[in-house]
Amino acid sequence: MLNGKTIIVGVTGGIAAYKACELVSRLKKQNADVWVVMTREATKLIGPITLRTLSGNPVVTDLFADELAGLPVPHIALAQKADIIIIAPCTANIIGKIAGGIADDALTTIVMASTARKLIAPAMNCEMWRNPLVQKNVNELRVAGHEFIGPEAGKLACGVEDIGKMSKPRAIVKQAIKLLAGDVEGSTPDLHGKRVLITAGGTREAIDPVRFIGNRSSGKMGYALAEAAQKRGADVTLVSGPTALAAPDGVTVIKVEDAKGMHEAVLANRPGQNIIIMAAAVADYRPTITYWQKLKKESDTIKLELSKTVDILADLGRLKNGTRLIGFAAETNDHIENAKTKMSEKNLDLIVVNDASAIEQDSSEIKIIDKQGKIEEHPELSKRESADRILDAVLRL
Ligand SMILES: Cc1cc2nc3c(=O)[nH]c(=O)nc-3n(C[C@H](O)[C@H](O)[C@H](O)COP(=O)(O)O)c2cc1C
Structure with missing residues:
Protein backbone atom coordinates (compact mmCIF):
# COMPACT_ATOMS: atom_id res chain seq x y z
CA MET A 1 0.00 0.00 0.00
CA GLY A 182 -5.54 11.85 2.03
CA ASP A 183 -8.75 10.06 2.74
CA VAL A 184 -10.16 6.91 4.20
CA GLU A 185 -11.70 4.56 1.72
CA GLY A 186 -15.46 4.76 1.87
CA SER A 187 -15.69 7.70 4.23
CA THR A 188 -15.64 11.48 4.05
CA PRO A 189 -12.74 13.12 5.88
CA ASP A 190 -15.03 15.87 7.17
CA LEU A 191 -13.46 15.74 10.62
CA HIS A 192 -9.92 16.03 9.30
CA GLY A 193 -7.83 18.25 11.58
CA LYS A 194 -10.37 18.07 14.39
CA ARG A 195 -9.57 16.70 17.82
CA VAL A 196 -12.33 14.64 19.35
CA LEU A 197 -12.43 13.27 22.88
CA ILE A 198 -14.95 10.51 23.53
CA THR A 199 -15.76 8.68 26.75
CA ALA A 200 -17.11 5.15 26.72
CA GLY A 201 -18.18 2.31 28.98
CA GLY A 202 -19.28 2.26 32.57
CA THR A 203 -17.29 3.00 35.68
CA ARG A 204 -16.59 0.75 38.65
CA GLU A 205 -16.74 2.26 42.12
CA ALA A 206 -14.83 0.05 44.51
CA ILE A 207 -16.47 -1.31 47.65
CA ASP A 208 -13.47 -3.41 48.60
CA PRO A 209 -10.57 -4.95 46.63
CA VAL A 210 -12.86 -7.41 44.81
CA ARG A 211 -16.31 -5.78 44.70
CA PHE A 212 -17.61 -2.69 43.03
CA ILE A 213 -20.77 -0.79 42.10
CA GLY A 214 -21.05 -0.79 38.33
CA ASN A 215 -23.60 -0.56 35.56
CA ARG A 216 -24.50 -2.45 32.42
CA SER A 217 -22.79 -0.14 29.93
CA SER A 218 -20.84 -2.16 27.34
CA GLY A 219 -19.01 0.79 25.77
CA LYS A 220 -20.40 -0.09 22.32
CA MET A 221 -21.75 3.40 21.60
CA GLY A 222 -18.57 5.20 22.64
CA TYR A 223 -16.34 2.79 20.73
CA ALA A 224 -18.55 3.12 17.65
CA LEU A 225 -18.25 6.91 17.91
CA ALA A 226 -14.47 6.67 18.24
CA GLU A 227 -14.22 4.44 15.16
CA ALA A 228 -16.55 6.68 13.13
CA ALA A 229 -14.72 9.88 14.10
CA GLN A 230 -11.34 8.30 13.36
CA LYS A 231 -12.55 7.11 9.93
CA ARG A 232 -13.75 10.65 9.21
CA GLY A 233 -10.23 11.97 9.78
CA ALA A 234 -10.38 13.15 13.40
CA ASP A 235 -7.61 12.77 15.91
CA VAL A 236 -9.48 10.74 18.50
CA THR A 237 -8.83 10.20 22.19
CA LEU A 238 -11.03 7.59 23.82
CA VAL A 239 -11.31 7.57 27.61
CA SER A 240 -12.73 4.18 28.40
CA GLY A 241 -14.05 2.47 31.47
CA PRO A 242 -13.55 -1.31 31.72
CA THR A 243 -14.98 -3.07 28.66
CA ALA A 244 -14.35 -6.19 26.63
CA LEU A 245 -14.15 -4.22 23.38
CA ALA A 246 -10.98 -3.86 21.32
CA ALA A 247 -9.87 -0.30 20.75
CA PRO A 248 -10.26 0.96 17.19
CA ASP A 249 -6.92 1.27 15.33
CA GLY A 250 -5.33 4.69 15.32
CA VAL A 251 -7.31 5.91 18.33
CA THR A 252 -5.54 6.96 21.52
CA VAL A 253 -7.10 4.99 24.34
CA ILE A 254 -6.87 5.94 28.00
CA LYS A 255 -8.24 3.25 30.28
CA VAL A 256 -9.80 4.26 33.56
CA GLU A 257 -11.64 2.42 36.31
CA ASP A 258 -13.86 4.77 38.27
CA ALA A 259 -15.59 8.15 37.98
CA LYS A 260 -12.66 9.92 39.63
CA GLY A 261 -10.20 8.39 37.13
CA MET A 262 -12.45 9.32 34.24
CA HIS A 263 -12.78 12.87 35.55
CA GLU A 264 -8.99 13.21 35.79
CA ALA A 265 -8.34 11.72 32.35
CA VAL A 266 -11.00 13.83 30.65
CA LEU A 267 -9.87 17.09 32.25
CA ALA A 268 -6.20 16.37 31.56
CA ASN A 269 -6.96 15.73 27.88
CA ARG A 270 -9.57 18.50 27.47
CA PRO A 271 -7.27 21.33 26.29
CA GLY A 272 -7.18 21.60 22.50
CA GLN A 273 -10.20 19.34 21.85
CA ASN A 274 -12.70 20.61 19.30
CA ILE A 275 -15.42 18.15 20.22
CA ILE A 276 -16.08 16.23 23.44
CA ILE A 277 -18.67 13.47 23.43
CA MET A 278 -19.52 11.97 26.80
CA ALA A 279 -20.98 8.57 25.95
CA ALA A 280 -19.75 6.86 29.13
CA ALA A 281 -22.16 5.76 31.83
CA VAL A 282 -20.41 7.35 34.77
CA ALA A 283 -21.54 6.35 38.26
CA ASP A 284 -23.51 9.06 40.07
CA TYR A 285 -22.63 7.62 43.48
CA ARG A 286 -19.69 5.74 44.94
CA PRO A 287 -19.24 4.02 48.30
CA THR A 288 -18.21 6.67 50.83
CA ILE A 289 -15.71 4.22 52.24
CA THR A 290 -13.66 1.79 50.19
CA TYR A 291 -12.54 -1.11 52.36
CA TRP A 292 -8.93 -2.10 51.80
CA GLN A 293 -9.59 -5.65 52.91
CA LYS A 294 -12.25 -7.94 51.49
CA LEU A 295 -15.50 -7.64 53.48
CA LYS A 296 -16.39 -10.85 55.28
CA LYS A 297 -19.85 -12.43 55.18
CA GLU A 298 -20.75 -11.97 58.82
CA SER A 299 -23.87 -9.93 59.70
CA ASP A 300 -27.19 -10.56 57.94
CA THR A 301 -27.35 -7.05 56.53
CA ILE A 302 -24.78 -4.40 55.89
CA LYS A 303 -25.29 -0.73 55.17
CA LEU A 304 -23.38 0.87 52.36
CA GLU A 305 -23.26 4.64 52.45
CA LEU A 306 -22.91 6.29 49.05
CA SER A 307 -21.57 9.72 48.18
CA LYS A 308 -22.02 11.70 44.98
CA THR A 309 -19.23 11.33 42.43
CA VAL A 310 -17.65 14.26 40.61
CA ASP A 311 -19.87 15.58 37.81
CA ILE A 312 -17.63 15.43 34.74
CA LEU A 313 -20.17 16.84 32.33
CA ALA A 314 -20.99 19.79 34.59
CA ASP A 315 -17.27 20.61 34.92
CA LEU A 316 -16.82 20.41 31.15
CA GLY A 317 -19.88 22.62 30.65
CA ARG A 318 -18.40 25.23 32.99
CA LEU A 319 -14.93 25.13 31.43
CA LYS A 320 -16.04 24.91 27.81
CA ASN A 321 -14.43 27.49 25.61
CA GLY A 322 -15.45 26.96 22.01
CA THR A 323 -15.44 23.17 22.41
CA ARG A 324 -18.59 21.42 21.22
CA LEU A 325 -19.93 19.41 24.14
CA ILE A 326 -22.25 16.48 23.54
CA GLY A 327 -23.90 14.44 26.26
CA PHE A 328 -25.97 11.27 26.39
CA ALA A 329 -29.10 10.50 28.34
CA ALA A 330 -30.26 6.92 28.81
CA GLU A 331 -33.74 7.22 30.27
CA THR A 332 -36.48 4.87 31.40
CA ASN A 333 -39.21 7.55 31.45
CA ASP A 334 -39.87 11.16 30.39
CA HIS A 335 -37.02 10.83 27.92
CA ILE A 336 -37.23 14.19 26.17
CA GLU A 337 -38.04 16.22 29.25
CA ASN A 338 -35.19 14.68 31.28
CA ALA A 339 -32.74 15.06 28.41
CA LYS A 340 -33.63 18.72 27.90
CA THR A 341 -33.12 19.43 31.61
CA LYS A 342 -29.74 17.70 31.54
CA MET A 343 -28.76 19.64 28.43
CA SER A 344 -29.44 23.05 29.97
CA GLU A 345 -28.00 22.15 33.41
CA LYS A 346 -24.75 20.91 31.87
CA ASN A 347 -24.43 23.59 29.17
CA LEU A 348 -24.39 21.03 26.33
CA ASP A 349 -24.57 21.78 22.61
CA LEU A 350 -26.37 18.54 21.80
CA ILE A 351 -27.81 15.69 23.76
CA VAL A 352 -28.42 12.20 22.45
CA VAL A 353 -31.23 10.41 24.17
CA ASN A 354 -32.15 6.76 24.00
CA ASP A 355 -34.05 4.30 26.10
CA ALA A 356 -32.08 2.66 28.90
CA SER A 357 -33.00 -0.70 27.34
CA ALA A 358 -30.47 0.05 24.54
CA ILE A 359 -27.62 -0.44 27.01
CA GLU A 360 -25.51 -3.48 25.99
CA GLN A 361 -27.40 -3.81 22.67
CA ASP A 362 -25.79 -3.51 19.23
CA SER A 363 -28.47 -1.15 17.97
CA SER A 364 -30.56 1.67 19.36
CA GLU A 365 -33.19 4.21 18.48
CA ILE A 366 -31.76 7.64 19.15
CA LYS A 367 -33.07 11.18 19.30
CA ILE A 368 -30.66 14.07 18.96
CA ILE A 369 -31.79 17.30 20.62
CA ASP A 370 -30.18 20.68 20.00
CA LYS A 371 -30.17 23.84 22.11
CA GLN A 372 -33.15 25.27 20.28
CA GLY A 373 -35.12 22.18 21.26
CA LYS A 374 -35.17 20.74 17.74
CA ILE A 375 -35.45 16.95 17.90
CA GLU A 376 -33.94 14.74 15.22
CA GLU A 377 -35.38 11.23 15.44
CA HIS A 378 -33.61 8.18 14.06
CA PRO A 379 -35.14 4.75 13.67
CA GLU A 380 -33.45 1.65 15.11
CA LEU A 381 -29.89 1.75 13.73
CA SER A 382 -26.69 -0.11 14.55
CA LYS A 383 -24.61 1.85 17.04
CA ARG A 384 -21.99 2.35 14.32
CA GLU A 385 -24.62 3.95 12.06
CA SER A 386 -25.98 6.01 14.95
CA ALA A 387 -22.41 7.21 15.56
CA ASP A 388 -22.27 8.68 12.05
CA ARG A 389 -25.66 10.35 12.46
CA ILE A 390 -24.45 11.92 15.73
CA LEU A 391 -21.24 13.17 14.09
CA ASP A 392 -23.30 14.59 11.19
CA ALA A 393 -25.35 16.53 13.75
CA VAL A 394 -22.21 17.79 15.50
CA LEU A 395 -20.79 18.99 12.19
CA ARG A 396 -24.00 20.89 11.48
CA LEU A 397 -23.64 22.90 14.71
C1 LIG B 1 17.13 5.54 29.52
C2 LIG B 1 16.48 6.84 29.10
C3 LIG B 1 15.21 6.83 28.62
C4 LIG B 1 14.59 8.01 28.23
N1 LIG B 1 13.32 7.95 27.75
C5 LIG B 1 12.72 9.09 27.34
C6 LIG B 1 11.41 9.04 26.79
O1 LIG B 1 10.78 8.00 26.69
N2 LIG B 1 10.87 10.21 26.36
C7 LIG B 1 11.52 11.41 26.46
O2 LIG B 1 10.94 12.43 26.05
N3 LIG B 1 12.76 11.46 26.98
C8 LIG B 1 13.38 10.35 27.42
N4 LIG B 1 14.64 10.41 27.94
C9 LIG B 1 15.30 11.70 28.00
C10 LIG B 1 15.87 12.07 26.64
O3 LIG B 1 16.79 11.06 26.21
C11 LIG B 1 16.56 13.43 26.72
O4 LIG B 1 15.58 14.43 26.91
C12 LIG B 1 17.38 13.69 25.50
O5 LIG B 1 17.93 14.99 25.58
C13 LIG B 1 16.54 13.57 24.24
O6 LIG B 1 17.34 13.75 23.10
P1 LIG B 1 16.69 13.76 21.65
O7 LIG B 1 15.36 14.38 21.82
O8 LIG B 1 17.60 14.61 20.84
O9 LIG B 1 16.64 12.37 21.17
C14 LIG B 1 15.26 9.24 28.33
C15 LIG B 1 16.57 9.23 28.83
C16 LIG B 1 17.17 8.06 29.23
C17 LIG B 1 18.57 8.11 29.77
Missing part, protein backbone atom coordinates in the same frame (compact mmCIF):
# COMPACT_ATOMS: atom_id res chain seq x y z
CA LEU A 2 2.98 2.32 0.34
CA ASN A 3 4.47 1.51 -3.06
CA GLY A 4 6.58 4.38 -4.38
CA LYS A 5 6.37 6.33 -1.11
CA THR A 6 9.47 7.63 0.62
CA ILE A 7 9.17 7.65 4.37
CA ILE A 8 11.59 9.17 6.83
CA VAL A 9 11.44 7.60 10.25
CA GLY A 10 12.88 9.90 12.90
CA VAL A 11 14.01 8.01 15.98
CA THR A 12 14.72 10.01 19.13
CA GLY A 13 16.17 9.30 22.57
CA GLY A 14 13.19 7.67 24.25
CA ILE A 15 13.14 4.24 25.83
CA ALA A 16 10.64 3.19 23.14
CA ALA A 17 13.35 3.62 20.47
CA TYR A 18 13.50 -0.18 20.10
CA LYS A 19 9.91 -0.09 18.79
CA ALA A 20 11.21 1.81 15.75
CA CYS A 21 12.54 -1.58 14.54
CA GLU A 22 9.03 -2.98 14.25
CA LEU A 23 7.79 0.24 12.68
CA VAL A 24 10.50 0.22 10.02
CA SER A 25 9.97 -3.43 9.24
CA ARG A 26 6.19 -2.94 8.93
CA LEU A 27 6.71 0.03 6.59
CA LYS A 28 9.11 -2.06 4.46
CA LYS A 29 6.49 -4.80 4.23
CA GLN A 30 4.19 -2.17 2.70
CA ASN A 31 6.91 -1.57 0.07
CA ALA A 32 7.88 1.91 1.26
CA ASP A 33 11.36 3.34 0.71
CA VAL A 34 12.34 3.94 4.34
CA TRP A 35 15.13 6.23 5.55
CA VAL A 36 15.92 6.36 9.23
CA VAL A 37 17.24 9.52 10.88
CA MET A 38 18.38 9.14 14.49
CA THR A 39 19.24 11.68 17.13
CA ARG A 40 22.52 11.23 18.99
CA GLU A 41 20.58 10.16 22.12
CA ALA A 42 18.62 7.58 20.12
CA THR A 43 21.85 5.90 19.05
CA LYS A 44 22.62 5.31 22.73
CA LEU A 45 19.39 3.33 23.09
CA ILE A 46 19.44 1.35 19.84
CA GLY A 47 22.14 0.63 17.28
CA PRO A 48 21.92 2.31 13.85
CA ILE A 49 23.12 -0.93 12.23
CA THR A 50 19.87 -2.66 13.20
CA LEU A 51 17.81 0.07 11.56
CA ARG A 52 20.12 0.20 8.54
CA THR A 53 19.59 -3.52 8.04
CA LEU A 54 15.84 -3.33 8.48
CA SER A 55 15.37 -0.25 6.28
CA GLY A 56 17.89 -1.28 3.60
CA ASN A 57 19.19 2.30 3.51
CA PRO A 58 22.00 4.13 5.31
CA VAL A 59 20.95 5.67 8.62
CA VAL A 60 21.45 9.41 9.05
CA THR A 61 22.84 10.28 12.46
CA ASP A 62 25.06 13.22 11.63
CA LEU A 63 24.15 16.37 9.77
CA PHE A 64 27.78 16.83 8.73
CA ALA A 65 28.43 13.29 7.57
CA ASP A 66 30.16 12.93 4.22
CA GLU A 67 28.13 12.20 1.14
CA LEU A 68 25.52 9.55 1.95
CA ALA A 69 24.38 6.99 -0.60
CA GLY A 70 24.99 9.41 -3.47
CA LEU A 71 23.13 12.24 -1.74
CA PRO A 72 25.54 15.21 -1.61
CA VAL A 73 23.47 17.23 0.91
CA PRO A 74 21.60 14.38 2.57
CA HIS A 75 19.36 16.43 4.84
CA ILE A 76 17.96 18.54 1.99
CA ALA A 77 17.75 15.63 -0.46
CA LEU A 78 15.85 13.55 2.10
CA ALA A 79 13.65 16.47 3.15
CA GLN A 80 12.62 16.94 -0.48
CA LYS A 81 12.03 13.35 -1.39
CA ALA A 82 10.00 12.41 1.70
CA ASP A 83 6.27 11.88 1.35
CA ILE A 84 5.90 11.71 5.09
CA ILE A 85 8.13 12.08 8.13
CA ILE A 86 7.18 9.86 11.04
CA ILE A 87 8.89 10.57 14.35
CA ALA A 88 8.52 7.53 16.57
CA PRO A 89 9.25 7.64 19.38
CA CYS A 90 9.29 11.40 19.70
CA THR A 91 10.79 12.85 22.88
CA ALA A 92 9.54 15.91 24.75
CA ASN A 93 12.80 17.51 23.69
CA ILE A 94 12.23 17.05 19.95
CA ILE A 95 8.60 18.22 20.23
CA GLY A 96 9.92 21.35 21.95
CA LYS A 97 12.66 21.88 19.41
CA ILE A 98 10.36 21.57 16.40
CA ALA A 99 7.74 23.84 18.02
CA GLY A 100 10.48 26.35 18.85
CA GLY A 101 11.82 26.40 15.29
CA ILE A 102 15.14 24.85 16.28
CA ALA A 103 17.15 22.87 13.74
CA ASP A 104 20.37 21.84 15.46
CA ASP A 105 20.64 18.19 14.42
CA ALA A 106 19.91 16.05 11.34
CA LEU A 107 16.33 15.22 12.32
CA THR A 108 15.11 18.71 13.29
CA THR A 109 16.85 20.18 10.24
CA ILE A 110 15.15 17.70 7.91
CA VAL A 111 11.79 18.36 9.57
CA MET A 112 12.24 22.09 9.11
CA ALA A 113 13.36 21.75 5.49
CA SER A 114 10.54 19.42 4.47
CA THR A 115 7.04 20.23 3.27
CA ALA A 116 6.06 16.56 3.70
CA ARG A 117 3.34 15.56 6.14
CA LYS A 118 4.57 14.96 9.65
CA LEU A 119 3.26 12.28 11.94
CA ILE A 120 4.48 12.41 15.52
CA ALA A 121 4.22 9.52 17.98
CA PRO A 122 5.23 10.95 21.37
CA ALA A 123 6.48 8.66 24.12
CA MET A 124 7.55 9.83 27.51
CA ASN A 125 6.96 9.73 31.24
CA CYS A 126 3.39 10.78 32.18
CA GLU A 127 4.45 13.90 34.04
CA MET A 128 6.63 14.97 31.11
CA TRP A 129 3.58 14.54 28.83
CA ARG A 130 1.31 16.48 31.20
CA ASN A 131 3.85 19.27 31.61
CA PRO A 132 2.02 22.42 30.41
CA LEU A 133 5.03 23.44 28.32
CA VAL A 134 5.00 20.11 26.47
CA GLN A 135 1.22 20.44 25.96
CA LYS A 136 1.69 23.99 24.67
CA ASN A 137 4.31 22.76 22.18
CA VAL A 138 2.05 19.89 21.09
CA ASN A 139 -0.83 22.30 20.51
CA GLU A 140 1.37 24.64 18.51
CA LEU A 141 2.52 21.76 16.32
CA ARG A 142 -1.05 20.58 15.81
CA VAL A 143 -2.10 24.08 14.77
CA ALA A 144 0.84 24.11 12.33
CA GLY A 145 -0.56 20.93 10.75
CA HIS A 146 1.54 18.22 12.39
CA GLU A 147 -0.42 15.05 13.04
CA PHE A 148 -0.12 13.25 16.36
CA ILE A 149 -0.78 9.66 17.26
CA GLY A 150 -0.78 8.75 20.94
CA PRO A 151 0.66 8.66 23.48
CA GLU A 152 -1.40 5.92 25.03
CA ALA A 153 -2.02 4.80 28.56
CA GLY A 154 -0.37 1.66 29.91
CA LYS A 155 2.54 0.46 31.97
CA LEU A 156 5.39 2.91 31.47
CA ALA A 157 9.11 2.15 31.64
CA CYS A 158 9.27 4.00 34.98
CA GLY A 159 6.84 1.42 36.41
CA VAL A 160 3.66 3.49 36.71
CA GLU A 161 0.41 2.82 34.88
CA ASP A 162 -0.40 6.10 33.12
CA ILE A 163 -0.36 7.99 29.85
CA GLY A 164 2.91 8.18 27.88
CA LYS A 165 3.36 4.96 25.88
CA MET A 166 4.15 5.17 22.20
CA SER A 167 1.28 4.05 19.97
CA LYS A 168 1.67 0.59 18.50
CA PRO A 169 3.77 0.47 15.30
CA ARG A 170 0.81 -1.20 13.55
CA ALA A 171 -1.43 1.79 14.40
CA ILE A 172 1.27 4.25 13.28
CA VAL A 173 1.58 2.50 9.90
CA LYS A 174 -2.18 2.56 9.51
CA GLN A 175 -2.30 6.27 10.29
CA ALA A 176 0.53 6.95 7.82
CA ILE A 177 -1.33 5.07 5.09
CA LYS A 178 -4.42 7.10 5.88
CA LEU A 179 -2.56 10.41 5.79
CA LEU A 180 -0.86 9.55 2.52
CA ALA A 181 -4.11 8.48 0.95
